[in-house]
Amino acid sequence: MRETLVVVWWDRLVVGVVVVGGGPAGWALARACARRGHAVTLVAPGHRWHATYGVWADEARLLPPGSRWVTTRVRGGGRVLPREYAVLDNDSVLAACASPGIEVVRARATAMTAGSATLTTGEVRHGMVFDATGARRGEVEQTAYGVIVPEPREAVFMDWRQPTDGPATFLYAIPLPDGRMLLEETSLAREPGLGFDELRDRLHARLGEVTGPVERVRFPVDVPPPPRRARGPIRFGAAAGLVHPATGFSVADAFRLAPVVADTIGRGQRAVRRVIWPWRARLVYQLRMRGLATLLSLTATEHEEFFDLFFALPVRHQRAYLSGRTDVLGTVAAMTALFRAAPAHLRRKMIAS
Template identity: 45%
Template sequence: MADVVIAGGGPAGRALARACARRGLETTLIDPAPGRRWRATYGLWADELPALPESAVACAPSATLAFGTRPHVLDRQYLVLDNAGLRTWLDGGYDVVTGTVSGVDHGARGSTVRLDGGRVLATGLYVDASGARPRGNRYEQTAFGAVLAAEDALRLVDGPDTAVFMDWRETESGFLYVLPLGDGSVLVEETSLARKPGLPLEVLAARLRARLEAVGLTSRGREERVRIVLDVPVPRRGRTVPFGAAAGLVHPATGYSVATSVRLAEPVADAVALAWDRGPAAVATAAHRALWPSSARTVHGLRRHGLRALCGMPSESVPVFFDLFFTLPTPLQRAFTSGREDLPGTVEAMSAFFRLSPWQVRKHLIGWRALRRSR
């Protein structure tokens, strides 16, 4: 019998498996394809995960830019992860079982996890880190990307070592994301920030190809498809503990979750280890509390409100919105994008943004002022 069984072999599941194993908990990770490479491109701000080793970093661009209607130089170090290095860092100390969970039964003494094919695993704590799947009418971020040679990407961005966090200049209904990958290639990605339901990938693919053709380029290399559910609510407490995207750890306004999941693995594992002697129900409750303290719940609600406000704006106001956001002081930008439990910082960032906004933007943010007064 394992102490902890975790379903999902992505960065979130492996981060938590590693953290639990390091605390002496016998841990099993269920991965449907353990040998499969992680093909997604992961980026994060360096200040979100200061413990990240150099071996897990593929590229640290020398400059990171953003464009609304004008350019902004961002005063935060942006990192592109090396997937193989990240996985090596997160591997070790736990068992890996190939399979997919078909069902879970919870009892007073633990849980029984059933896999496709008939195998059964007994455990004290079951964690679902298998991701968030589109269900119903949810807000989604979608993107279609192509990997170009660095010299070709120079037709789209100044400098082979420059990242473009977002560029709204060519279209008001989506933006271009440009990311050097550290191996002489660059990912260019046509992105729909948020929409309910997500903008179809074939629409984004056509936009990207048209953008490339306009500067004499053709996509011939690796392509990347992205679909992220943005508005997963805070999960209810129960014996199954969700983690990563399944737990609503995706930022509702940015789509980022990897840094948050990796960082939270340590406090969640601490909570599990400290509560272990009190029994399975108490352990699950402790894990839920570590994931979602009251401050994080409130911040999540504010971020979801920001998502709805942004999606309610006319397309011509969105570049103006981001011009204003990137003029905020860097600590306030950081509070809104990365301060998951920073309620005062998040409220101040939203309040400062409201004060800066012209009426064409402010009228879509009226609820922000009311939210500020209620905190």
């Protein structure tokens, strides 16, 4: 058992931190806290990232030195996108996050409070506990079924041409850092999420019988921010609702936010919760939920039309909506520009959402 650790080091408050969760968000936060002198314990059952993670190439600078990724131009909405896309080399990013100041405990947490975590191996008590174990169950899910193949193909962010009748899905085809290619049939947002068997059948209808290692994806895209006066462990990453409802991305925001959180820890839990979800981010979240409601109302044909219009917007609008988590004015401007460009039948759905 470990006692609560709070040490005054000259003019800086050094706090013991427990981060539960060994994904990108957990490691980003653990690294940032260790670099600021906090005593960090990271709790995770394993030491590998098996999912495929991507960020926009202009956000890759947020990753720690030593990280590697493969950058490519991708097609979306019938056009080549102005922003390049980066797929992370998981092992290099994980190695870059490691620090002598991080004690790694191979275990799972069975219970967490604001200041302690009960593990399968015992109990850890520290000054502050963070829950970075991933997104909680929501009503609207993104699901995907992918196959990794050895041969290169055209990189595609979203190909909304439908392989068969049925719910709207798109092809996500990206190069991996090891030279292989991930071909994934994705249901962007559905309540409940589309099943893997149907996604597999749609992928094969689109591309023929493709074989190779399989990747399955399922997570909610409508996890709300924690209440302003939340208690218990501080949620971070996807567990805190950082998942973008229009893409499913959260990794870049976790790496962007981790140093800010680490700098705030000495001011207490309330300050940390506020810095993760400032009022601007909460307002942008509400605007993005309006966008999600519009997506849920679209037919399969309208999905292709909608995203073709979005990816035709100036890059400043695309960047604001997809990456501007606290950019209220930029998000409003992007949504307004899309509304103006949309035909009447799409405008009606945007208004009704």
